[in-house]
Amino acid sequence: MEQLDLLRNLEEHHNSLKVYQKELFNLKNDSMVNKTEEKILDTEEKLSRLKFSQEKIKDRLKQSNTRLKDYNFKIEEIENNLYKGQITDLKQLEYLNDEKDKLKEIISDTETEIIEFMDEVENIDEELLTIESFLEDIKDKNNKLKSKYRDLEEDLKDKIKSEEDEIIALESKIDVNLLNKYNMIRKNKRTGIAEVKDTICSGCNMLIPTVLIDRLNNRKELIYCECCGRILCKP
Ligand SMILES: [Zn+2]
Structure with missing residues (x-):
């Protein structure tokens, strides 16, 4: 990725x-x-x-x-x-x-x-x-x-x-579309990316569903936190 x-x-x-x-x-x-x-x-x-x-x-x-x-x-x-x-x-x-x-x-x-x-x-x-x-x-x-x-x-x-x-x-x-999306999140949330620590989004402290964690681990697509919308990544 x-x-x-x-x-x-x-x-x-x-x-x-x-x-x-x-x-x-x-x-x-x-x-x-x-x-x-x-x-x-x-x-x-x-x-x-x-x-x-x-x-x-x-x-x-x-x-x-x-x-x-x-x-x-x-x-x-x-x-x-x-x-x-x-x-x-x-x-x-x-x-x-x-x-x-x-x-x-x-x-x-x-x-x-x-x-x-x-x-x-x-x-x-x-x-x-x-x-x-x-x-x-x-x-x-x-x-x-x-x-x-x-x-x-x-x-x-x-x-x-x-x-x-x-x-x-x-x-x-x-990618321009991705960049625009990232900039938008950053503008609203002050940070655009959040690490997932112990299945918790470090941006909003909400639990990330296992399904999303699995997809994140696959590293094939960008995963967004369902709660705060930040782009998720592994520490
Ligand atoms: Zn979040």
Whole structure:
């Protein structure tokens, strides 16, 4: 019964094809890569936000430094006026001393501010370094993962192609009517052939009459299960 052997062979290739197709589907729907890509985007966003806020602090630092320069210049002017001895008016001297004290206070505040800004810039620098190294790491891992997935995908696609080729080659050797019948059973029952084990059809678990078993053993014709319609074969 060459046709039956061909059908059994065909069914095996159909089953393998199904397994590979499912594996490919699962691979494509694996959320690992998607999750990592999301994480990369989030981290990049965080990085750019942090850089932006650091730029703002640097601007404020620059402004504070300019102000400090101005204050120092002003205080120098006042001190010049005070110590040159040209001003003798007491009220004016008092006013200038007051101004000098006020400026000293402002300068001290500005210096504190500058130190705070510098600390902030430094802290953000450290944070940026940490995030950048994390990002590099995660990108590297993601690239490796993607390349591994690509290899797996290529491998599965090759296997699928070879199963499909095998199926086409086998189908060309099988009688068209028989092939159509087999495909119909397979479409309805997911498998087209069932082994008979201990007089039981492995497709539907129903008992096969002895008459049919005898005819199956003769191997002269194709025998169908009376219950599920599958083509029967011996293990
Ligand atoms: Zn059956």
